[in-house]
Amino acid sequence: MRIAVIPGDGIGKDVTAEAVKVLQATGEAFRRRFDLVHLPWSADHYLKTGETLPANGYQMLRDEFQAIFVGALGDPRVPGNQHARDILLGTRFELDLYVNYRPVRLLDDRLCPLKDRGRKDINFVVFRENTEGVYVSVGGRFKAGTVDEVAIQEEINTFKGVNRIIRHAFEYAKANGLTKVCMADKSNVMQQGHALWQRVYKEVAAEYPGITATHQYIDALAMFLVKDPGQYQVIVTNNLFGDIVTDIGGALQGGLGMAASGNIHPGRTSLFEPVHGSAPPLAGKNIANPMGAILSSALMLETLGAMDEARAIERAVEAAIAQHQTTTDIGGSLGTREVGDWIAKRIQK
Numbered sequence: 534m535r536i537a538v539i540p541g542d543g544i545g546k547d548v549t550a551e552a553v554k555v556l557q558a559t560g561e562a563f564r565r566r567f568d569l570v571h572l573p574w575s576a577d578h579y580l581k582t583g584e585t586l587p588a589n590g591y592q593m594l595r596d597e598f599q600a601i602f603v604g605a606l607g608d609p610r611v612p613g614n615q616h617a618r619d620i621l622l623g624t625r626f627e628l629d630l631y632v633n634y635r636p637v638r639l640l641d642d643r644l645c646p647l648k649d650r651g652r653k654d655i656n657f658v659v660f661r662e663n664t665e666g667v668y669v670s671v672g673g674r675f676k677a678g679t680v681d682e683v684a685i686q687e688e689i690n691t692f693k694g695v696n697r698i699i700r701h702a703f704e705y706a707k708a709n710g711l712t713k714v715c716m717a718d719k720s721n722v723m724q725q726g727h728a729l730w731q732r733v734y735k736e737v738a739a740e741y742p743g744i745t746a747t748h749q750y751i752d753a754l755a756m757f758l759v760k761d762p763g764q765y766q767v768i769v770t771n772n773l774f775g776d777i778v779t780d781i782g783g784a785l786q787g788g789l790g791m792a793a794s795g796n797i798h799p800g801r802t803s804l805f806e807p808v809h810g811s812a813p814p815l816a817g818k819n820i821a822n823p824m825g826a827i828l829s830s831a832l833m834l835e836t837l838g839a840m841d842e843a844r845a846i847e848r849a850v851e852a853a854i855a856q857h858q859t860t861t862d863i864g865g866s867l868g869t870r871e872v873g874d875w876i877a878k879r880i881q882k
């Protein structure tokens with residue numbers, strides 16, 4: 534398996550080193566070769582060369598690799614984060630990675646931030662539409678910088694885009710024996726774009742009689758995620774709302790450092806990354822939690838069909854938590870590298 538590795542910026546570099554360590558250990562334990570090709574695309578690279586990614590960058594990712602692993606992108610030295618837009622959002626768009634798959638699973642009751650809740654209450658997946666919405670940057674500014682400035686940022690919703698993510702959510706539920714899908718939008722206010730979500734959701738849901746399809750407005754969903762997360766199995770929502778609720782999802786798993794994700798076009802080269810960003814204040818200090826990145830590498834292997842390898846990584850992460858071999862954000866006393874070492878060793882055993 535040939536995998537592109539883009540550590541990126543800040544703690545992206547720190548946590549990617551540990552995910553790579555764990556992937557290598559997994560490869561050795563299962564006698565499988567992972568050809569990990571590091572690409573330097575980052576703020577450093579951009580500031581040095583003026584290049585975010587090369588002209589053939591997207592094509593290269595698509596044609597030469599089975600998967601892409603990303604740490605995080607975002608650096609205060611690049612105002613506007615042009616490089617992050619090109620490298621991360623650009624790859625999502627150019628490779629048409631329309632499924633942002635973000636499982637929210639609490640791995641240990643001790644990590645639960647909610648009173649009287651535990652593993653049984655926090656186990657669902659969020660499917661975030663990943664190629665449309667406000668992320669397309671359609672719009673413009675008029676009289677910029679003056680008191681008359683007008684700023685327009687359009688939200689794009691297409692039948693194709695809405696249909697395929699909603700369908701994916703139902704197919705996932707069906708394939709995994711789940712019986713509940715909840716769609717979240719703001720159709721009470723966004724009477725054009727989200728009317729499309731309403732229509733498509735009803736049409737697709739009718740094709741899945743075994744699945745109970747519910748709807749919540751996104752503000753209510755945000756509240757229920759904290760008050761009663763046990764009601765969810767599968768959530769499907771748009772790009773921006775999905776971004777926001779999966780940070781809540783990160784908190785429900787013990788912290789943003791625990792959350793994993795896949796940016797997927799089924800059957801094509803897809804991109805895997807932790808949900809968190811580059812967290813500049815933590816960068817290079819050996820304190821960032823590498824588990825979200827490590828669990829993202831497990832999602833990557835799972836998507837590539839290496840199920841046993843993926844399970845081995847997940848089990849090793851669970852063991853590390855159970856035995857308090859963690860970083861300080863989730864109550865341990867180890868550094869980033871020491872957590873990676875422990876998990877890698879555990880897999881080799």
Ligand code: NAD
Pocket residue numbers: 544548604605606607608609614621788789790791806807808809810811812813814815820821822823825862
């Ligand atoms: P962030 O996710 O980087 O960090 C927010 C806070 O969460 C941190 O200050 C820290 O307290 C905690 N945190 C995050 N990851 C952690 C980890 N692995 N271990 C321990 N604690 C962790 O969000 P931000 O500060 O809003 O953004 C920083 C930069 O990252 C920005 O430039 C942003 O655009 C970018 N970003 C990139 C991605 C990505 O590449 N996928 C995702 C989100 C944000």
Ligand code: IPM
Pocket residue numbers: 606607617621622776808810
């Ligand atoms: C995420 C991030 C990105 C997003 C940023 C860095 C563009 O927050 O992957 O959740 O908003 O999608």
Ligand code: MN
Pocket residue numbers: 776777780808
């Ligand atoms: Mn985000």
